[in-house]
Amino acid sequence: MGKHHSKLAPKEIKELSSKTGYTSAEIKEWYKGFLRDCPSGKLDRAEFQRVYANFFPNGDSTEFAEHVFTTYDRNGDGNIDFREFLTAMSVTSRGTMEEKLLWAFELYDLNKDGSITKDEMTELIAAIYKMVNVDPSASTSDEPRKSPEERASEIFAIMDRNSDARLTFDEFYEGAKTDASLLKFLEGQG
Incomplete structure (x- = not known):
């Protein structure tokens, strides 16, 4: 997903559904929200840290967010694309132990x-x-x-x-x- 897409291809949705267990409708909703927050189709390190900081306003989440970012960024390109984001969300929210x-x-x-x-x-x-x-x-x-x-x-x-x-x-x-x-x-x- 190197470039900004306004829609996911049916093949991508099928692959993501198979990998994450999310339904097509759930994937489309996640994608819509991801593009709203990340119009470029990628979430960079600084933005990820800003988002994390919103969840922990009374502490300093910078270092922890950096470690999580590295874990989400599976291909190591310095950005989190939708596939990486959704895969990580699937594991952390509904994965097995x-x-x-x-x-x-x-x-x-x-x-x-x-x-x-x-x-x-x-x-x-x-x-x-x-x-x-x-x-x-x-x-x-x-x-x-x-x-x-x-x-x-x-x-x-x-x-x-x-x-x-x-x-x-x-x-x-x-x-x-x-x-x-x-x-x-x-x-x-x-």
Whole structure:
């Protein structure tokens, strides 16, 4: 979808429907909204960060939005086209647990080498804290807040079964599916 299209071709709709599970009507509605917000047919990094900032007005979502942008931008061209956008939306909104965890794994795997290090996890957790305006030094009496480093260490203690300081997708998947609060956190919701 390199150029601006006013309509999606029936073949594109069929492919997107097969890949995402959205109906033709849903795809057309998503496309109409996407073009309204992105008349060029592409969403660039800066605009993506502005949109994200609207969802988190009390925090700084810049770093987290950058990581999400990179995960959405499957072809690495510096823009999110409609196909990339809809595919990601499908996974995050109605994907299976395994699809959502694969997406989250790709988000945490900052250098895209197929594993997550404690530094990568710490960086993403720090970005989540900034986005939701959590100050780990400001503890409540009920529950002390953990720093991003402490939280990453805690997650690695649960998930890194072979203690090699790297999480594979299998370790990530197995660890996350056994702990509901961890799963929610890893998906960026908790």
